[in-house]
Amino acid sequence: MSIETDFVQANPESIEARPLKKAFDFDVCIIGTGRVGLPLGLSFLGAGLRSVGIDVDEQLREEVNQGRMPFSEPGYDELVARRDFQVLGDPSTVSRSSAVIITVGTPLHNHIETDLSQIERVLGQIAPHLRAGQLVCLRSTVAPGTTEFVRKWLERHTEFRIGVDLYLAFCPERIAEGKAYKELHSLPQIVGFTDDESGMRAMALFGRLTEEVLPTDFVTAELVKLFNNILRYVHFALANQFTMIADDFGANIYEAQRLANYKYPRSFLASPGFTAGTCLRKDFGMINEWSAYPDMLLSAWKLNEFMPAFLVENLLKRTSLHDKRVAVLGFTFKAGTDDLRDSLAPKLWRYIHRQLPLEIRISERHVPDPIPEPSVGSPRNWSVDDALDDVDIVFVATNHDGYREALISLGKRSPDTWVADLWNVGEVDQIFYQAGRLTEEIAK
Ligand SMILES: NC(=O)c1ccc[n+]([C@@H]2O[C@H](COP(=O)([O-])OP(=O)(O)OC[C@H]3O[C@@H](n4cnc5c(N)ncnc54)[C@H](O)[C@@H]3O)[C@@H](O)[C@H]2O)c1
Structure with a gap:
């Protein structure tokens, strides 16, 4: 898939012109409002979207809902103080949002082995609440093949078919901690998908944050994120x-x-x-x-x-x-x-x-x-x-x-x-x- 050509094809008029579904209370629901998810939810709010969060961490929810950042991430104090971005504990909130973005942790097990448990837990929690027409974006950093795993998981555990009545994309986060406020708007957003409708919806959503949205397939998007980080890691190791x-x-x-x-x-x-x-x-x-x-x-x-x-x-x-x-x-x-x-x-x-x-x-x-x-x-x-x-x-x-x-x-x-x-x-x-x-x- 050529990025240049596909980007042009996938970008009729302007991505921004594509309306988000109004049948929902929220445009976007962020699941896992930690170092990645919270700045993202606030940036969507700042871009004029109705955004909401879900997190299992009660203390974090309290802090955000009282208008305070639970950790340092420069630029967000004013947005969080508006208290328009609320973080809830109830996973049924996903049923009220047009798009759902998963940003939970993806550690390794003690051995060199990807730990998918947080993602699987989220899928289990949201599956009963998904509705036809929603877009699910995976944004956690994941091993190659994980978005395909999510696709199969959703098709096994829900009545929906990806690309028919539920949409799925992998949209990796590439910000550096401490620079989210600027980089969420300045970095090009890579969007991996397997069907055009999922791609169009995910590009429309992230097109609200950043000018450049680069389409590709699931595995390439997963690898680009990993290659970006591993490149830095190996570079520093050489130093x-x-x-x-x-x-x-x-x-x-x-x-x-x-x-x-x-x-x-x-x-x-x-x-x-x-x-x-x-x-x-x-x-x-x-x-x-x-x-x-x-x-x-x-x-x-x-x-x-x-x-x-x-x-x-x-x-x-x-x-x-x-x-x-x-x-x-x-x-x-x-x-x-x-x-x-x-x-x-x-x-x-x-x-x-x-x-x-x-x-x-x-x-x-x-x-x-x-x-x-x-x-x-x-x-x-x-x-x-x-x-x-x-x-x-x-x-x-x-x-x-x-x-x-x-x-x-x-x-x-x-x-x-x-x-x-x-x-x-x-x-x-x-x-x-x-x-x-x-x-x-x-x-x-
Ligand atoms: N921190 C970074 O700078 C950065 C940058 C790029 C990508 N990433 C990737 O983004 C992902 C998230 O990283 P992070 O640093 O934001 O982690 P984090 O631990 O700060 O945030 C994850 C949040 O998910 C919540 N959570 C866990 N399980 C949940 C569940 N079942 N339902 C609802 N909420 C749940 C946790 O309470 C936590 O608040 C990871 O895959 C990471 O590799 C991180």
Whole structure:
């Protein structure tokens, strides 16, 4: 299917001109109003659609229905405060909506195996409430073949036929957390479908958010989403591998990166860092589960997962962690977010913990105190100043703003303190250094 030709064919007049069904109370119902579903529902509201949500999380429902964002996603405070987007617990709400979009979680099982349970549960809950003429869009990130599974599931468990009296499309979410408000309008929307009517309806719906809607088949749409994420994951893994290679040779990875990228049009070497988060850490498994042998995707996983051990092992070549006071700056999976899910920082914490330090002080200003991370015992959340007071060793786990200034101040009063700074937030151009290096660098 050629995107160019099919897009033109599938786009008579304008997608926006196609009316949404008025026989329903809502134009769109989002099932699973988490980090993906809530911004989406609010953006549809902002685009003038009557949108509603369904979620099993009672606390989340309460927060949204009282006009507050349950997590940080810039740009949405005003829309949520209008309280026009309500999140309900009752799955029968789907019967009141022209379109239904499924955005529940799709983790991996403990083994490398896609976990379809949340999607199957949603299908079971909504099946009795589906009505003829509705559009169902799957938007969770899924393994290739999942939309076809949903098609067969719906045809087995309802009286409807896809493309005849019920419509189905796969419309992947490709936003980066923290950028949803802009990217839901600026990113082209891929729409996978098997019959034209489903495609037309899904394109009409997402055409209300974004100008470019790109039609394709189910599996291609599923793969494009996975390829986008896996590409980033492998790219970052390579940057992390280059970091370890440079370290083995006693070379400076940050300088090497700058030189490699400087005015060289074929280089886009990424910076080293902790690469994880709910999407990047698991999406490779949705393809890798079909491979019997170690491959590049599995190697990328291994490399990225190794970085906390790399930091601890190499710090131990310089100083001991045993009986020391250790600070960990940042705990979320990436800079500027309050999302702790699938962060590599708890893994770092556990490797530090194995050395039996006196104390591990975590400072993460984006989350409450105590830190809601049961895997490390929901520890106290220290302010940066308190965490760095009289500390022996600092690990920078997340590259939030403001850490360079805090490390400079540490360097002035405690120059011998060791810092493990994979992200180079101190701009010293070394992964391991003593805090006094910061003041020396500034004095140069
Ligand atoms: N977070 C991202 O930046 C991002 C980006 C692109 C794609 N994705 C994908 O989008 C999907 C959702 O991710 P997320 O980060 O929004 O997850 P999330 O956990 O924040 O949201 C999922 C929501 O679904 C709700 N839920 C679970 N089962 C339910 C049910 N049976 N009925 C109603 N609600 C139910 C949960 O309570 C939760 O609020 C995943 O497949 C993920 O891989 C995420």
